[in-house]
Amino acid sequence: MSKAQETVLEIDFSALTHNFNYLKSKLQPDTKFLAVVKAFAYGSDSVAVAKHLETLNVDYFAVAYTNEGVALRDAGITTPIIVLHTQPVNFKTLIERCLEPSIYNANVLTEFIKTAETLSQKNYPIHIKFNTGLNRLGFKENDIDTIVSKLKNTNSIIAKSLLSHLAASEDANELDFSNLQINRFRAIAEKFKDQIGYKPWLHLCNTSGILNYPEAHFDMVRSGIGLYGFGNSDKEDKNLKPIASLKSVISQIHNIEKDETVGYNRAYISKGFERTATIPIGHADGISRIYGNEKGYVIINGKKAYIIGNVCMDMIMVNVTNIDCKEGDEVVIFDSTNVASTIAESAGTISYEILTAISQRIKRVFKP
Numbered sequence: 001m002s003k004a005q006e007t008v009l010e011i012d013f014s015a016l017t018h019n020f021n022y023l024k025s026k027l028q029p030d031t032k033f034l035a036v037v038k039a040f041a042y043g044s045d046s047v048a049v050a051k052h053l054e055t056l057n058v059d060y061f062a063v064a065y066t067n068e069g070v071a072l073r074d075a076g077i078t079t080p081i082i083v084l085h086t087q088p089v090n091f092k093t094l095i096e097r098c099l100e101p102s103i104y105n106a107n108v109l110t111e112f113i114k115t116a117e118t119l120s121q122k123n124y125p126i127h128i129k130f131n132t133g134l135n136r137l138g139f140k141e142n143d144i145d146t147i148v149s150k151l152k153n154t155n156s157i158i159a160k161s162l163l164s165h166l167a168a169s170e171d172a173n174e175l176d177f178s179n180l181q182i183n184r185f186r187a188i189a190e191k192f193k194d195q196i197g198y199k200p201w202l203h204l205c206n207t208s209g210i211l212n213y214p215e216a217h218f219d220m221v222r223s224g225i226g227l228y229g230f231g232n233s234d235k236e237d238k239n240l241k242p243i244a245s246l247k248s249v250i251s252q253i254h255n256i257e258k259d260e261t262v263g264y265n266r267a268y269i270s271k272g273f274e275r276t277a278t279i280p281i282g283h284a285d286g287i288s289r290i291y292g293n294e295k296g297y298v299i300i301n302g303k304k305a306y307i308i309g310n311v312c313m314d315m316i317m318v319n320v321t322n323i324d325c326k327e328g329d330e331v332v333i334f335d336s337t338n339v340a341s342t343i344a345e346s347a348g349t350i351s352y353e354i355l356t357a358i359s360q361r362i363k364r365v366f367k368p
């Protein structure tokens, strides 16, 4: 790619293909692959990523909210899409746009049946979410009687799948808890199947689940972070390739004297003669103020330049006293060698957060 001349997020489709194939290689041949493309495909570009994954024959997509699914349909995505976190206010839109809800409690189920019946639906596919220990969304095992009787009372909907979500699939210290969740899910699935009389698909594993619990892949797996190049462990990070690189440029260099201050609230005070570089990316772009005051850094000509003072809305200033650089030089915030997970660690957070925070105002450029 040519050097960045403004702030850009580069998205590497060959890395995406690599990650998809790597994760697929961990599955049985008949296990379906759902790609999680919520939150702009983890801060990248949900439409471009979904289109690329369609060319790789992905089986399903998932988003968190209805409007994210609508955006994919508007862009011509035809693969089935699960909306993980539905709200009754969106049910009409959801059906009109052929989006499939994950249903997590009795009230939401009742409301969805009402809407499906009003819109004269037959066997509209829904996905039933069970809470096996995350305590976030989902029915409990003892809700099965209620769910089954509601389903048997209508032909407007059908339970296409049952799902649950692991609380700590990346954490080897939580092996017992993950196994407990897997066993609870199996028991729920058995009971549900016996009562309803057919066998919905089952899916439980996110990326770390795919990698760490091969016995729990069931009929489909749901991968997000792995597709974007992170495996939640040093070992698995090596097998994956980050798809997104965030790059910028030096807008201006200042030579400052000892005891001058830099930025808002005069938070940085120079220790001697120093050089600073101003970069056009700020907290409105996803570089949290937490990275300010020498917690975070960028890479300029292969060297770390620490962020000095407070992160501004649209800019950061970095210390380039010991870096040979000039105005117009490229700046790397993260890429495939200076990975987002390491930068995230400098601020006590995780790859998921730094990636999804990247603002939509940053231009996306695509590398085939």
Ligand SMILES: *Cc1c(COP(=O)(O)O)cnc(C)c1O
Residues within 6 Å of the ligand: 036, 038, 084, 165, 205, 206, 207, 208, 222, 223, 224, 225, 226
């Ligand atoms: C976000 C999400 C996923 C994807 O998790 P990763 O760790 O990114 O692979 C899977 N399932 C559900 C229910 C989710 O909310």
